[in-house]
Amino acid sequence: MARMYCEGLEDETLRVVCFLLSRGLCEKEIRRRMNMKKKRLELVKLAIAIGLRAAGVRPKGEVD
Numbered sequence: 688m689a690r691m692y693c694e695g696l697e698d699e700t701l702r703v704v705c706f707l708l709s710r711g712l713c714e715k716e717i718r719r720r721m722n723m724k725k726k727r728l729e730l731v732k733l734a735i736a737i738g739l740r741a742a743g744v745r746p747k748g749e750v751d
Contacts, residue, residue, distance in 0.1 A: 692742045693735075701738075704731045 693705035700721070707717045718728050 689739060689744050692739055692744065696738070700731060701735055704728070705735050708732070708735070 690709060693702060693709060696702040696705060704717060704721065707720065712720075714725075714728060717723070718725060721728070723731075
């Protein structure tokens with residue numbers, strides 16, 4: 688489900704960061720590849736997390 692969410696993103700930055708996170712890359716490597724400052728990556732990750740939650744995807748271990 689999360690992979691389908693990432694594929695459906697229209698924003699290229701969100702889509703690439705989502706893909707790289709799903710591949711297990713560390714934040715430092717993502718920032719290097721995307722030429723992105725730490726604060727910008729935090730905002731992108733937050734946008735992805737909000738979108739995933741809205742799509743019904745819950746983090747591991749979270750119980751309603």
